[in-house]
Amino acid sequence: MSVEWGDQYSVGHEPFDEHHKSMVRIIDQMTELAQKGDDHAGWVARIDELITLSIKHFTEEEAELERRGYAELIDHQDEHRNLLNELLEIRGRYSEKGSKPSLEITEFLANWMAVHVGETDARYRPLFKK
Amino acid sequence: MNDSYFGISINDKEFERFRDLIYRESGIKLRDNKKDLLRQRLNKRIRSLGLMSFSEYYKHVDEDRSRAELTELIDAVSTNVTSFFREMKHFEFLTKTALPQTFQRKKNGPFELRLWSAACSTGEEPYSMLFTLLEHEELTSKWNIKLLATDISTKVLQRAMKGAYPITKMDGMPSELLRKYFVTEGDNYVLKDKFRNMVNFRWFNLINNRFPFKHKFDVIFCRNVMIYFDKPTREELVHKFSAALAPGGYLCIGHSESLANTSHDLRYIQPTIYCKP
Numbered sequence: 001m002s003v004e005w006g007d008q009y010s011v012g013h014e015p016f017d018e019h020h021k022s023m024v025r026i027i028d029q030m031t032e033l034a035q036k037g038d039d040h041a042g043w044v045a046r047i048d049e050l051i052t053l054s055i056k057h058f059t060e061e062e063a064e065l066e067r068r069g070y071a072e073l074i075d076h077q078d079e080h081r082n083l084l085n086e087l088l089e090i091r092g093r094y095s096e097k098g099s100k101p102s103l104e105i106t107e108f109l110a111n112w113m114a115v116h117v118g119e120t121d122a123r124y125r126p127l128f129k130k
Numbered sequence: 131m132n133d134s135y136f137g138i139s140i141n142d143k144e145f146e147r148f149r150d151l152i153y154r155e156s157g158i159k160l161r162d163n164k165k166d167l168l169r170q171r172l173n174k175r176i177r178s179l180g181l182m183s184f185s186e187y188y189k190h191v192d193e194d195r196s197r198a199e200l201t202e203l204i205d206a207v208s209t210n211v212t213s214f215f216r217e218m219k220h221f222e223f224l225t226k227t228a229l230p231q232t233f234q235r236k237k238n239g240p241f242e243l244r245l246w247s248a249a250c251s252t253g254e255e256p257y258s259m260l261f262t263l264l265e266h267e268e269l270t271s272k273w274n275i276k277l278l279a280t281d282i283s284t285k286v287l288q289r290a291m292k293g294a295y296p297i298t299k300m301d302g303m304p305s306e307l308l309r310k311y312f313v314t315e316g317d318n319y320v321l322k323d324k325f326r327n328m329v330n331f332r333w334f335n336l337i338n339n340r341f342p343f344k345h346k347f348d349v350i351f352c353r354n355v356m357i358y359f360d361k362p363t364r365e366e367l368v369h370k371f372s373a374a375l376a377p378g379g380y381l382c383i384g385h386s387e388s389l390a391n392t393s394h395d396l397r398y399i400q401p402t403i404y405c406k407p
């Protein structure tokens with residue numbers, strides 16, 4: 001399942017839109033890897049990339065929301081931290097060669113992006129209305 | 131800025147003690163980022179009780195046999211953000227899959243649909259479930275709808291039972307639904323009594339060891355609350371849900387709450403949706 005990343009996902013802040021697109025691109029690559037099966041190293045590299053990018057994106061998004069006095073910041077942070085923990089746990093499962101790339105993981109991530117960006121991030125969109 | 135500027139301050143040790151207490155009683159694991167929130171939200175409460183510090187307040191909570199103060203405390207720290215038709219996919223899943231499957235499974239009766247919104251907050255979730263059922267009357271008209279909605283916070287339950295929502299926060303709601311299910315009162319849309327009464331609201335703590343339900347559920351929504359629980363608590367909860375579901379019943383969890391690394395006996399359907407075998 002890959003997310004159709006249309007305009008409805010724009011949060012009205014271009015750098016953040018770009019981050020979101022890059023995250024979705026990595027998840028799409030992971031989906032391909034999971035369908036093909038066995039490129040363990042490639043799969044782990046994508047996860048690492050996604051973790052790095054998530055940390056960067058979440059930090060910048062939270063800082064910007066805080067700067068603008070966004071009322072729902074704490075709840076928003078909770079969703080970010082929770083995903084980060086999931087990602088770190090997933091990463092842990094692949095530190096040895098045993099486990100295979102999994103579509104259940106990529107589906108989870110794709111769905112998380114669709115709901116978080118499409119609904120949770122969408123709630124801050126009015127802050128960036130010109 | 132000086133802490134005392136905000137009133138009574140809380141030190142790390144006091145925060146730890148509250149954190150432990152809240153975890154024991156509700157399963158909620160407060161992260162460090164909640165320290166400020168706890169301080170802000172409880173300041174007024176502490177002062178209105180005539181107390182001087184968080185330590186004194188801890189003692190007060192601890193000694194309150196009625197546990198009413200504990201409820202106040204949990205109310206103050208729990209996160210209640212929610213909205214109508216949040217995670218739309220679940221409501222589509224209800225109409226497209228869960229309901230038809232349930233009808234098929236119960237075609238010889240009993241003609242009852244049992245649904246549970248297990249952390250219902252201010253009511254948007256169970257009411258969205260209700261609207262979904264009623265909007266498909268062609269499917270549900272001859273079925274008896276039993277919709278249970280529970281939460282640990284008495285404050286949100288009260289608001290849920292009132293069913294009053296600020297007009298300004300209802301932009302996303304289709305106007306047909308607003309017309310059909312709500313009346314306008316001042317600045318609020320208020321649920322019509324007839325529909326309000328179709329949801330049974332109850333106080334319930336999900337970390338209770340025993341789930342006291344006589345009948346099995348066809349659908350359970352437990353969304354955006356497990357993210358505040360640690361892994362052992364989540365795992366136990368999923369076991370209890372599994373036991374409370376009818377075979378063929380569905381569990382919908384929040385988008386952040388993968389069960390991929392949790393041991394459970396449910397069948398994975400799609401992200402955040404599981405079926406009891």
Ligand SMILES: C[S@@+](CC[C@H](N)C(=O)[O-])C[C@H]1O[C@@H](n2cnc3c(N)ncnc32)[C@H](O)[C@@H]1O
Binds near residue numbers: 280335
């Ligand atoms: C963020 S809201 C989720 C509301 C709704 N399910 C949704 O997804 O929009 C979390 C709710 O879980 C409740 N909660 C927290 N701990 C609980 C527990 N141990 N038992 C029952 N409810 C709990 C809180 O009071 C709060 O109303």
Ligand SMILES: [Fe+2]
Binds near residue numbers: 061076080120
């Ligand atoms: Fe975000």
Ligand SMILES: [Fe+2]
Binds near residue numbers: 016020057061117121
């Ligand atoms: Fe974001």
